[in-house]
Amino acid sequence: MYVYDDFDEKFVRERAAQFRDQVERRLSGKLSEAHFRPLRLMNGVYLQLHAYMLRVAVPYGTLSSPQLRQLAMIATKYDKGYGHFTTRQNIQFNWPKLKDLPDILDDLADVGMHAIQTSGNCIRNVTSDQWAGVAADEVTDPRPYAELMRQWSSLHPEFSYLPRKFKIAITGAESDRAAIAFHDIGIQVLKNDAGEIGFAVYVGGGLGRTPMVGKKIRDFISLDDLLPYLVAILRAYNLEGRRDNKYKARIKILVHETGIDGFKAKVEKIFDGLEKDKLRAPAGEIERIQGFFDLPNYETVEPNPETLTKARSENAAFDSWVKRNVATHKQAGYAIANISLKPIAGIPGDATDEQMNLVADLAEKYSFGEIRVTHEQNLVLAHVKEKELFELWQALVPAGLATANIGAITDMITCPGLDYCALATARSIPIAQKISEKFADQKRQEDIGDLKVKISGCINACGHHHAGHIGILGLDKKGEEYYQITLGGSGDENAAVGEILGPGFSGDDVAGAIDTLVNRYVELRNETTETFLEVVKRVGLEPFKEALYANN
Amino acid sequence: MPIIKDGAIIVDSWTMLDEEADVPSSADIIIPLNVMLEKADRLSNHSGRIGLLIGNDVAVEDHADLIAKADIVVLELPAFTDGRAYSQARGLREDLGFEKELRVKGDVLVDQAAYLLRCGFDSFDFDGEFDAETWKKSSGIMTTGYQRTYKDELETRG
Ligand code: HEM
Ligand code: SF4
Numbered sequence: 274m275y276v277y278d279d280f281d282e283k284f285v286r287e288r289a290a291q292f293r294d295q296v297e298r299r300l301s302g303k304l305s306e307a308h309f310r311p312l313r314l315m316n317g318v319y320l321q322l323h324a325y326m327l328r329v330a331v332p333y334g335t336l337s338s339p340q341l342r343q344l345a346m347i348a349t350k351y352d353k354g355y356g357h358f359t360t361r362q363n364i365q366f367n368w369p370k371l372k373d374l375p376d377i378l379d380d381l382a383d384v385g386m387h388a389i390q391t392s393g394n395c396i397r398n399v400t401s402d403q404w405a406g407v408a409a410d411e412v413t414d415p416r417p418y419a420e421l422m423r424q425w426s427s428l429h430p431e432f433s434y435l436p437r438k439f440k441i442a443i444t445g446a447e448s449d450r451a452a453i454a455f456h457d458i459g460i461q462v463l464k465n466d467a468g469e470i471g472f473a474v475y476v477g478g479g480l481g482r483t484p485m486v487g488k489k490i491r492d493f494i495s496l497d498d499l500l501p502y503l504v505a506i507l508r509a510y511n512l513e514g515r516r517d518n519k520y521k522a523r524i525k526i527l528v529h530e531t532g533i534d535g536f537k538a539k540v541e542k543i544f545d546g547l548e549k550d551k552l553r554a555p556a557g558e559i560e561r562i563q564g565f566f567d568l569p570n571y572e573t574v575e576p577n578p579e580t581l582t583k584a585r586s587e588n589a590a591f592d593s594w595v596k597r598n599v600a601t602h603k604q605a606g607y608a609i610a611n612i613s614l615k616p617i618a619g620i621p622g623d624a625t626d627e628q629m630n631l632v633a634d635l636a637e638k639y640s641f642g643e644i645r646v647t648h649e650q651n652l653v654l655a656h657v658k659e660k661e662l663f664e665l666w667q668a669l670v671p672a673g674l675a676t677a678n679i680g681a682i683t684d685m686i687t688c689p690g691l692d693y694c695a696l697a698t699a700r701s702i703p704i705a706q707k708i709s710e711k712f713a714d715q716k717r718q719e720d721i722g723d724l725k726v727k728i729s730g731c732i733n734a735c736g737h738h739h740a741g742h743i744g745i746l747g748l749d750k751k752g753e754e755y756y757q758i759t760l761g762g763s764g765d766e767n768a769a770v771g772e773i774l775g776p777g778f779s780g781d782d783v784a785g786a787i788d789t790l791v792n793r794y795v796e797l798r799n800e801t802t803e804t805f806l807e808v809v810k811r812v813g814l815e816p817f818k819e820a821l822y823a824n825n
Numbered sequence: 826m827p828i829i830k831d832g833a834i835i836v837d838s839w840t841m842l843d844e845e846a847d848v849p850s851s852a853d854i855i856i857p858l859n860v861m862l863e864k865a866d867r868l869s870n871h872s873g874r875i876g877l878l879i880g881n882d883v884a885v886e887d888h889a890d891l892i893a894k895a896d897i898v899v900l901e902l903p904a905f906t907d908g909r910a911y912s913q914a915r916g917l918r919e920d921l922g923f924e925k926e927l928r929v930k931g932d933v934l935v936d937q938a939a940y941l942l943r944c945g946f947d948s949f950d951f952d953g954e955f956d957a958e959t960w961k962k963s964s965g966i967m968t969t970g971y972q973r974t975y976k977d978e979l980e981t982r983g
Binding site for chain 2: 287288290291295298303308311394425428429430433435511512516546547552
């Protein structure tokens with residue numbers, strides 16, 4: 274993985290010093306809260322219901338063991354012993370004190386980390402496929418390009434005061450695990466017939482109160498022109514994006530209002546006029562970065578060894594875990610092991626300091642000291658020998674990290690909701706916990722198969738509910754929390770926005786309603802292989818509405 | 826409202842005229858772009874220097890000829906969170922090759938000075954109070970940057 278050189282190190286140290294100066298001026302009253310607010314946001318510091326919150330960047334979701342241990346240390350020292358992994362592959366601490374924040378940033382800088390642009394109206398942390406580099410279906414590893422964009426976007430002099438936040442995601446695979454269609458810019462790495470790397474570029478996707486699927490603006494932009502092209506898109510947006518209304522300020526609205534053809538014309542005009550040389554990556558930079566993403570030194574090991582088959586046949590719980598949580602690796606004899614942060618009835622995405630330390634150790638022992646954070650709020654050890662999976666699992670079990678539910682109904686994305694968030698209209702975490710309890714039975718989960726449930730505590734959609742096969746949106750009606758259910762959303766290469774089924778449900782009734790929907794699905798499916806989305810596509814919403822509302 | 830250049834208050838000869846003001850026949854004046862567009866003929870024998878005040882909604886590349894003749898260009902920062910002038914400045918400097926003085930007028934925060942300089946501005950026409958000490962300390966903390974821009978005094982990679 275990428276390791277800072279002296280230049281990167283100097284940059285984050287200076288940035289930490291700059292924020293220390295800003296906090297000092299705020300604490301001494303030289304800086305008003307109105308002026309401080311955008312500055313702290315640009316460094317991932319939110320003011321929440323109960324306290325400040327710090328969001329630390331995990332660029333494209335990749336961490337080393339020492340980095341994860343440092344995050345555990347921060348959770349112990351400055352927080353209440355836990356952190357929360359987010360849908361943008363970052364980690365949030367819910368209880369730091371303003372005066373401690375500069376020290377935390379120094380601690381982060383010690384391990385090559387920062388909180389730059391994890392919030393604010395600027396270019397946010399670039400996200401990617403959590404299986405980058407090891408997925409069997411990828412054209413090439415997208416992370417070198419993600420790292421290039423991380424550097425390019427950091428404290429960008431032109432794009433730090435955009436109309437609104439700006440999120441970029443990149444994937445190198447056909448199956449889109451990075452939800453690129455729901456980003457301001459989505460990028461797919463391609464190879465042309467000549468074997469050259471280039472990028473398909475999508476623009477104007479997003480969730481929030483006006484969910485939209487991104488539209489293609491370029492079929493193939495060359496590697497050389499990638500950064501200048503991003504400059505052209507961002508400049509068009511910076512100049513013309515709406516600043517009169519916060520809710521209409523995202524690029525998706527500009528693209529929608531001008532139409533993709535009109536918007537593309539603006540971008541291409543700017544692109545043609547750019548003095549591109551200075552905007553490109555410095556010579557040799559891509560190669561330098563790529564050097565950090567060489568595959569680890571895999572050993573030649575036997576695929577599907579007998580030790581694995583034996584352990585699976587003797588231990589049903591392990592077998593379930595392998596089925597749900599282990600994915601195919603491109604190297605024979607290796608596997609991708611997913612660690613669920615969704616224990617039954619737990620808080621989705623939370624990890625304690627002890628759990629973080631354990632995963633850091635296990636990564637060193639079994640997976641070349643590297644950990645990935647997924648946008649579904651789980652962790653990944655990306656290079657585990659199949660013959661060591663059983664040992665790994667045995668180490669995860671006592672720490673509550675062996676839940677066998679990746680991609681299953683209890684693997685929900687859930688935003689912080691009213692338990693933490695100042696913008697929330699309803700709680701999300703307790704709803705997730707109730708649903709999780711309802712579907713705790715492993716056999717039943719396995720019978721249901723892949724099913725994505727996503728929950729947001731308000732219309733801002735941090736929990737991606739629009740993209741959930743089943744989406745749940747918490748709202749407020751005269752002081753009562755109630756929950757709207759949508760069906761048919763999808764965040765992958767067949768991106769779609771879910772449709773509302775009908776009147777909402779009270780917090781007590783949501784889990785029951787989900788139960789009804791799932792039972793209806795099981796009745797309707799032709800074979801156990803017909804997925805939830807396939808059934809929704811085939812039969813439409815009616816049978817589900819009927820199941821939910823027939824008795825009322 | 827102080828004018829800041831190189832971290833200090835300066836006094837210069839520019840007079841800013843608004844749209845209604847009568848344009849004198851001499852003196853160094855800064856006039857709004859649309860006044861220039863209307864009165865270009867009459868201004869052709871103006872004896873002082875002429876600068877342009879360009880609004881945030883103007884596409885600078887549409888006025889390349891006028892801009893090339895201007896002795897100073899002033900761009901606006903109506904709120905410190907409004908970043909349009911940054912893009913206009915880079916367009917002027919890097920794409921149109923404007924070399925004269927570029928000034929930003931409005932709600933400038935010390936924490937933005939470095940970004941503004943990197944986008945090509947030389948001077949600041951400040952709404953707020955100017956505190957030279959804070960300015961010096963806070964605006965100079967970052968000595969590194971990942972982007973290469975028009976007037977980059979920062980250390981970059983490569
Ligand atoms: C707890 C404090 C949080 C606050 C105040 C907050 C605020 C917001 C707001 C206002 C939006 C809507 C922005 C827009 O559409 O322009 C948004 C969107 C979003 N947030 Fe959060 N959020 C918080 C936490 C989180 C967490 C914990 C996650 C990840 C689990 C997250 C991930 C996202 C994502 C993915 C989007 C929407 C997608 C998009 O960009 O269109 N947020 N957030
Ligand atoms: S969706 Fe709403 S409630 Fe949930 S974290 Fe985002 S802003 Fe807060």
